[in-house]
Amino acid sequence: MAETEQQTTQAPAAQGPQRLDGTATAGAIKGELAERVARLKERGIVPGLATVLVGDDPASHSYVGGKHRDCAEVGIASIRRELPETVSQEELEAVIDELNADPACTGYIVQLPLPGHIDTQAILERIDPDKDADGLHPTNLGRLVLDVYGEGEAPLPCTPHGIVELLRRHHIDLVGKDVVVLGRGITVGRPLGLLLSRRDVNATVTLAHTGTRDLDAVLSRADVVVAAIGVPHAVRPEQVKDGVVLLDVGVSRVLDTATGKKRLTGDVHPEAAAKASWVSPNPGGVGPMTRAMLLVNVVDAAERAAA
Numbered sequence: 001m002a003e004t005e006q007q008t009t010q011a012p013a014a015q016g017p018q019r020l021d022g023t024a025t026a027g028a029i030k031g032e033l034a035e036r037v038a039r040l041k042e043r044g045i046v047p048g049l050a051t052v053l054v055g056d057d058p059a060s061h062s063y064v065g066g067k068h069r070d071c072a073e074v075g076i077a078s079i080r081r082e083l084p085e086t087v088s089q090e091e092l093e094a095v096i097d098e099l100n101a102d103p104a105c106t107g108y109i110v111q112l113p114l115p116g117h118i119d120t121q122a123i124l125e126r127i128d129p130d131k132d133a134d135g136l137h138p139t140n141l142g143r144l145v146l147d148v149y150g151e152g153e154a155p156l157p158c159t160p161h162g163i164v165e166l167l168r169r170h171h172i173d174l175v176g177k178d179v180v181v182l183g184r185g186i187t188v189g190r191p192l193g194l195l196l197s198r199r200d201v202n203a204t205v206t207l208a209h210t211g212t213r214d215l216d217a218v219l220s221r222a223d224v225v226v227a228a229i230g231v232p233h234a235v236r237p238e239q240v241k242d243g244v245v246l247l248d249v250g251v252s253r254v255l256d257t258a259t260g261k262k263r264l265t266g267d268v269h270p271e272a273a274a275k276a277s278w279v280s281p282n283p284g285g286v287g288p289m290t291r292a293m294l295l296v297n298v299v300d301a302a303e304r305a306a307a
């Protein structure tokens with residue numbers, strides 16, 4: 001009885017953060033995409049994702065394998081191009097030209113990083129912007145800067161789009177919120193800053209990086225922190241306010257001293273996560289959403305091509 005009384009007079013005990021479940025949300029998005037793919041197939045159109053993989057890095061092979069499994073789940077056809085580490089610039093460019101011309105390929109990615117002897121920028125710029133499934137072609141990044149964003153009108157970078165969609169589907173409103181993005185990389189931080197500042201999102205964005213002075217002061221004001229720097233446990237509990245929303249994007253492989261094995265570790269310290277109202281787990285948060293948004297870009301491209 002005393003316990004019941006206490007419950008009515010005191011604030012509820014801290015319940016720990018709610019999870020931004022990227023795996024489940026990506027699953028829901030894949031279900032929606034499967035329907036759109038089925039409708040395209042009724043019209044005789046089969047969306048196809050191609051991946052270009054150079055070399056034999058096991059992590060890259062594993063990521064690309066995941067993308068093809070996702071495709072199978074929603075009915076998108078898969079095309080794989082695998083090339084040796086020693087491939088020349090000209091040979092790789094010939095593969096790009098072939099995919100640009102192949103009607104079975106409605107969208108594709110060139111898995112990064114490419115070997116050091118390859119001019120990555122020249123390869124990425126050679127991709128047909130209409131088939132750019134990563135949303136990282138300069139033309140599409142330019143469209144993001146220029147606020148071209150009708151429904152499915154242009155591909156968006158997958159990780160930033162996945163983050164915004166993950167929050168939207170958990171009804172976490174960003175209008176007027178102070179969002180601190182840690183990291184200015186071209187696949188996450190830089191384009192995420194652009195996406196968050198769009199009128200239909202309307203967050204106040206701070207893009208913090210290694211040149212940022214007094215990061216503690218910057219982080220202490222944040223309603224939402226997106227950590228995309230690849231430094232294990234970089235975001236510490238004393239830096240964030242209670243109830244913050246934390247998105248953990250960075251992944252590092254660190255040695256687990258208990259097991260002697262390497263395991264994936266995010267940018268957010270577990271004790272910082274404990275102070276949050278919402279936290280995206282890593283793995284199981286932003287990673288699966290990135291993959292789902294890749295499929296969105298492929299299906300959008302196929303619908304645009306069919307229109």
Ligand SMILES: Nc1nc(=O)c2c([nH]1)NC[C@@H]1CN(c3ccc(C(=O)N[C@@H](CCC(=O)O)C(=O)O)cc3)C=[N+]21
Pocket residue numbers: 062063109110111112113134158264282283284285286287288289290291
């Ligand atoms: N052109 C290009 N486009 C990319 O999008 C691209 C790339 N190159 N190069 C490498 C990075 C990395 N990346 C990941 C996406 C999802 C997960 C993912 O789903 N991760 C799972 C865990 C997977 C695991 O256990 O290894 C998760 O977070 O739950 C991981 C990594 C896309 N990348």
